[in-house]
Amino acid sequence: MIKEYAKNIDWSKVYKFVLSDNRNKESEYKKVNAELKKEGFYAEKFTQKQAFHHNFKWEEAENFLNEMIEEGFRQVNIWDEDFEYSIKITKKEKVLYNKKKNTSCQKCEQTHNKVKKYLIPEGEIIPPLVDMGVFTKEGKVVNSMYDKYRQINKFIEFIDGAVAKAGLEKINIIDFGCGKSYLTFVVYYYFTYIKKMDINVIGLDLKEDVIKKCNAAAQKYGYDKLRFEVGDINGYKTDMQVDMVISLHACDMATDFALYNAISWNAGIIISVPCCQHELCGQMKSEELSIMERYGIIKERTAALMTDAIRGNLLEYCGYKTQLLEFIDFEHTPKNILIRAVKSNISAKHKKIMLEETEKLCTCFNFEPTLLKLLKENAYI
Numbered sequence: 001m002i003k004e005y006a007k008n009i010d011w012s013k014v015y016k017f018v019l020s021d022n023r024n025k026e027s028e029y030k031k032v033n034a035e036l037k038k039e040g041f042y043a044e045k046f047t048q049k050q051a052f053h054h055n056f057k058w059e060e061a062e063n064f065l066n067e068m069i070e071e072g073f074r075q076v077n078i079w080d081e082d083f084e085y086s087i088k089i090t091k092k093e094k095v096l097y098n099k100k101k102n103t104s105c106q107k108c109e110q111t112h113n114k115v116k117k118y119l120i121p122e123g124e125i126i127p128p129l130v131d132m133g134v135f136t137k138e139g140k141v142v143n144s145m146y147d148k149y150r151q152i153n154k155f156i157e158f159i160d161g162a163v164a165k166a167g168l169e170k171i172n173i174i175d176f177g178c179g180k181s182y183l184t185f186v187v188y189y190y191f192t193y194i195k196k197m198d199i200n201v202i203g204l205d206l207k208e209d210v211i212k213k214c215n216a217a218a219q220k221y222g223y224d225k226l227r228f229e230v231g232d233i234n235g236y237k238t239d240m241q242v243d244m245v246i247s248l249h250a251c252d253m254a255t256d257f258a259l260y261n262a263i264s265w266n267a268g269i270i271i272s273v274p275c276c277q278h279e280l281c282g283q284m285k286s287e288e289l290s291i292m293e294r295y296g297i298i299k300e301r302t303a304a305l306m307t308d309a310i311r312g313n314l315l316e317y318c319g320y321k322t323q324l325l326e327f328i329d330f331e332h333t334p335k336n337i338l339i340r341a342v343k344s345n346i347s348a349k350h351k352k353i354m355l356e357e358t359e360k361l362c363t364c365f366n367f368e369p370t371l372l373k374l375l376k377e378n379a380y381i
Helices: 002-006 058-070 106-115 127-132 143-166 182-194 208-221 253-264 279-283 296-317 348-365 370-377
Strands: 014-022 031-037 040-046 051-056 073-080 083-089 095-101 170-176 198-205 226-230 244-251 269-275 320-326 337-343
Touching: 002 058, 002 083, 014 058, 014 143, 031 058, 031 143, 040 058, 051 058, 058 073, 127 182, 127 208, 143 182, 143 244, 143 269, 143 337, 170 182, 170 253, 182 198, 182 208, 182 226, 182 244, 198 208, 208 226, 244 253, 253 269, 253 296, 253 370, 269 296, 279 296, 296 320, 296 337, 296 348, 296 370
Parallel strands: 170 198, 170 244, 198 226, 244 269
Antiparallel strands: 014 031, 014 073, 031 040, 040 051, 073 083, 083 095, 269 337, 320 337
8 A cells, every 4th residue: 555655756856765663573674764875775674683784776766665565564754855755554554644845855954054064074075974975075965965964963063072071182982882883984084184183993893794894994094093893892901091982872781881891991081872771671660650661662761761861870970970962863763862971070969869869760660770780899889
């Protein structure tokens, strides 16, 4: 049924579509994002734990969409130059179709972006952004990539503000769970070539093939103070003085190990976007507030928010001025909390309050969070 509605769309104008609500239990894919780049569409097919990439020409977009519909997806959102389309099949097999004017059209975005001054400027040849498909070879933002361009700049703003507040002139950074390291390369470029700062960066990930490609890319770009290593966040050791720890989408308790390492190294800045906070959801049990356990989606989301609230409080207790900020994820998923912590002078009274709040919450819901255990086991608490 979705296919019939999709046929009426002018696919020559489509620059983005998203498939969600997969009701086929045998399908491994949970969500699919596809965006138009210079040479065609770039799609990301998300499973429970991984993302698989697929490239295809723009004239193949409708066929790709139809193949994904066969996987069991029951909702499709499509954006073209003029309209935004929403097609959904309800559980009662009713088709909900909506078409409205696209107020975020690319022409409008281009006008807006010429007015706003970004930290990563358009017009410069930045090799990582060219290879990512965000910039053309001439240094211009690809029309369909303005969202990602803004998101990259927003992330750099978070880091730049923390560095400015800390007064650092030289930065040693460790990026835990770096993955393909798109942002790692951009961070290196920004502080080395735009801010003219002395920067050393180590990216860590478990996947040997990914690390090999990242080191090859760093060598290709001539980034001689950027290197990548294969390793586990838990137990990672370094002799380097660490000024900043970045942790983007380190899954579940891996974020806690990243935060603990940063605390143990007395790192001045911590930037973390947590992912897949399952630990406390499995532990949640409360006699007084059992309502929070009754509905699965409420339990899951509440536990995830509590996880990050506890992390924020524990960072405050350990001497970090901490903010939990809204950050729309690059994959447009609900992972939209960024933790930014900067080493500061925190009063003993405030630290006491932070710890008491944490312990009360843990007692109420029977929580034993990993970060709290690590800090207690190693005598930080």
